[in-house]
Amino acid sequence: MIGLLGTLAEAWSEVRVHKARVVLSLVGVFLAVFAMTGVTALGLIVTQVQQEQAERYGGRSATVSVSAYDVATGTAADGAEWDTAVGDLLTRYGITQYASIAYTDALVRFPAGTQQLQTMDVSPSYGFLHRIEPIAGRWFVDADRSSLSPALVVNEFVLDQLGGGPFTGPRAVVLGGAEPVTATVVGVVKNDGGDYPVVYRIDESGTPGRGQGPGGYGGGSSLELWVPPAQVDDVVTALTNDLGRVLPGYQVSAYRLDSPGVADGLATLRLAIRGAGAVVLLLGGLGVFNVGMMAVRQRIREIGIRRSFGATSGRVFAAIMLESVVATLLAGVVAVGLAVVVVRNLPVADWFNGGVPLADVPGFPVQAAVEGLVAAAGVGALAGLLPALVAVRVKVIDAIRY
Amino acid sequence: MSQLELTGVGREVRLPDGGVLPILTGVDLAVDAGEHVAVVGRSGSGKSTLLNVLGLLDSPTSGAYLLDGQDTARLRGRRRARLRGECFGFVFQQFNLLPRRTAVENVAAPLLYARGRAFLTRRRTAAEMLDRVGLGARLDTIPEKLSGGEQQRVAIARALVRRPRVVLADEPTGALDVETGRAVMALLAEATAEQGAALITITHDPAIAALADRQLRLAAGRLTAGVPA
Ligand SMILES: Nc1ncnc2c1ncn2[C@@H]1O[C@H](COP(=O)(O)OP(=O)(O)OP(=O)(O)O)[C@@H](O)[C@H]1O
Numbered sequence: 313m314i315g316l317l318g319t320l321a322e323a324w325s326e327v328r329v330h331k332a333r334v335v336l337s338l339v340g341v342f343l344a345v346f347a348m349t350g351v352t353a354l355g356l357i358v359t360q361v362q363q364e365q366a367e368r369y370g371g372r373s374a375t376v377s378v379s380a381y382d383v384a385t386g387t388a389a390d391g392a393e394w395d396t397a398v399g400d401l402l403t404r405y406g407i408t409q410y411a412s413i414a415y416t417d418a419l420v421r422f423p424a425g426t427q428q429l430q431t432m433d434v435s436p437s438y439g440f441l442h443r444i445e446p447i448a449g450r451w452f453v454d455a456d457r458s459s460l461s462p463a464l465v466v467n468e469f470v471l472d473q474l475g476g477g478p479f480t481g482p483r484a485v486v487l488g489g490a491e492p493v494t495a496t497v498v499g500v501v502k503n504d505g506g507d508y509p510v511v512y513r514i515d516e517s518g519t520p521g522r523g524q525g526p527g528g529y530g531g532g533s534s535l536e537l538w539v540p541p542a543q544v545d546d547v548v549t550a551l552t553n554d555l556g557r558v559l560p561g562y563q564v565s566a567y568r569l570d571s572p573g574v575a576d577g578l579a580t581l582r583l584a585i586r587g588a589g590a591v592v593l594l595l596g597g598l599g600v601f602n603v604g605m606m607a608v609r610q611r612i613r614e615i616g617i618r619r620s621f622g623a624t625s626g627r628v629f630a631a632i633m634l635e636s637v638v639a640t641l642l643a644g645v646v647a648v649g650l651a652v653v654v655v656r657n658l659p660v661a662d663w664f665n666g667g668v669p670l671a672d673v674p675g676f677p678v679q680a681a682v683e684g685l686v687a688a689a690g691v692g693a694l695a696g697l698l699p700a701l702v703a704v705r706v707k708v709i710d711a712i713r714y
Numbered sequence: 715m716s717q718l719e720l721t722g723v724g725r726e727v728r729l730p731d732g733g734v735l736p737i738l739t740g741v742d743l744a745v746d747a748g749e750h751v752a753v754v755g756r757s758g759s760g761k762s763t764l765l766n767v768l769g770l771l772d773s774p775t776s777g778a779y780l781l782d783g784q785d786t787a788r789l790r791g792r793r794r795a796r797l798r799g800e801c802f803g804f805v806f807q808q809f810n811l812l813p814r815r816t817a818v819e820n821v822a823a824p825l826l827y828a829r830g831r832a833f834l835t836r837r838r839t840a841a842e843m844l845d846r847v848g849l850g851a852r853l854d855t856i857p858e859k860l861s862g863g864e865q866q867r868v869a870i871a872r873a874l875v876r877r878p879r880v881v882l883a884d885e886p887t888g889a890l891d892v893e894t895g896r897a898v899m900a901l902l903a904e905a906t907a908e909q910g911a912a913l914i915t916i917t918h919d920p921a922i923a924a925l926a927d928r929q930l931r932l933a934a935g936r937l938t939a940g941v942p943a
């Protein structure tokens with residue numbers, strides 16, 4: 313214990329005394345760790361951005377879409393029948409995350425006139441599955457389903473047409489038709505790549521208006537299920553078979569909606585970035601090694617003096633080695649700290665996500681920080697090894713001869 | 715039983731051309747606890763070699779060296795290093811202070827290899843020791859800013875800080891002017907005696923040798939009782 317403390321105290325004192333030399337030799341290690349950690353962290357965030365973008369369209373990994381329509385008439389399955397069949401299935405397979413989607417039309421009364429728009433009638437869970445992040449207001453919640461005024465989430469394009477300036481709170485809009493209803497816009501999403509209207513409508517509300525079953529799975533619509541990627545094939549087969557059996561005369565279609573390739577492509581990119589970081593780190597280590605060798609040659613006399621104090625060869629070895637490790641670790645800590653600060657303060661959402669805030673902002677990846685520190689210490693140990701071996705071989709009497 | 719006992723100790727070195735150079739041929743020496751012995755001899759007579767053997771920095775090639783009755787020939791590696799640190803304090807002609815380390819850091823350095831309390835209280839012990847050699851006001855001065863006499867006083871404090879049983883001084887006044895040298899030597903002898911440690915001094919200076927209880931002469935690889943010439 314005291315031996316370890318002593319070695320540490322010695323290494324620290326060495327680093328302190330040879331500040332300038334140590335600092336210079338560490339520039340490489342510092343830069344490498346900074347780059348590696350920063351890039352890994354940024355990579356994780358960009359990955360998250362890409363994943364969220366992909367999931368906005370295709371759903372989370374893995375999302376399975378199911379729908380059924382009458383082969384003869386081409387119409388969707390009857391609400392009540394569909395709800396029962398689907399309800400059974402969800403319970404049987406223990407699927408808890410799902411969303412219903414139905415495409416319907418609505419007559420929206422804009423100040424400039426009434427327009428017929430396609431709406432997507434979705435359950436609140438759709439927002440979770442597709443990572444929808446409103447830029448103003450909010451997404452649907454379960455309580456919206458019992459509200460008398462159907463809740464809507466529209467894109468900026470639709471909001472513009474509604475007039476009334478920026479969105480500051482829920483806004484009423486009349487949906488015309490045989491029985492007009494006053495709907496409430498509760499949130500706004502960003503225009504995604506074009507000036508076309510997007511209207512999400514809550515799948516149920518206290519106001520009847522659409523032919524929809526009571527069970528709440530959205531009869532006449534499709535259903536999206538979130539399942540573990542490994543189970544996709546089983547779930548697709550089971551759904552097709554089971555639903556086909558309980559809904560005779562209907563064509564059941566089930567398929568995977570998200571694109572599984574996205575995650576793999578990003579993993580490769582991350583690997584490449586880390587490979588580059590490792591090379592830079594190794595180069596930095598070479599600098600530390602070089603300076604370490606020079607330092608040992610200059611300190612042969614000092615090593616001899618320490619041997620006269622009773623320093624064992626183990627202590628001499630550990631001191632030189634630790635000096636290298638303590639120094640590189642210090643550089644690593646500073647580099648990781650700086651990487652955290654920089655990555656935290658970058659306008660990531662503006663750069664990579666067109667200003668849309670991330671649904672799940674990844675925290676600074678602890679793994680990247682730990683890896684950076686371990687890599688720094690490892691390089692320090694590697695760079696210190698040979699100088700330490702040289703130091704141990706120093707002949708005491710030659711070292712202190714004058 | 716003597717503290718140190720050398721019987722027929724020889725030390726030869728192999729030269730690069732294949733020949734063998736005998737430096738010590740048959741040294742007999744017994745030093746008692748607390749005794750002060752001076753060794754004189756011509757340059758190249760092997761005085762430093764003898765001191766290195768005594769301090770376990772070098773090993774005899776023949777003969778026996780008993781330290782507190784224990785045969786040192788069997789000591790290797792770790793135990794040898796530990797024993798060296800515990801038993802001996804060294805004072806060198808060129809001071810051999812650690813450059814750019816303050817006086818107190820230099821004096822505390824041997825305690826880095828000590829265990830227990832001695833390690834934990836090393837700074838305070840070092841400061842007290844420096845005070846003893848009259849450098850209580852220069853604790854945080856680096857060697858480069860001290861005079862030769864002051865540097866050697868730091869070295870004396872460092873040699874004594876672990877309370878060794880034997881202090882080995884290789885021409886401790888060799889790099890100092892006569893007057894400073896005598897003052898430093900008097901301090902070394904006094905401080906060593908205070909701790910009850912034995913002192914073996916190598917010197918060219920008869921006046922320095924005269925301070926010792928016993929004077930020996932090293933010539934032709936052997937020690938003989940001798941009055942300095
Ligand atoms: N490892 C070695 N290889 C070759 N020769 C050596 C070696 N060690 C010592 N010598 C020689 O042995 C002799 C004695 O050396 P030593 O340093 O003990 O002398 P010394 O009495 O201390 O001399 P000085 O008074 O000049 O310090 C010298 O001639 C020296 O050159």
Ligand SMILES: [Mg+2]
Binds near residue numbers: 761762763884
């Ligand atoms: Mg000598």
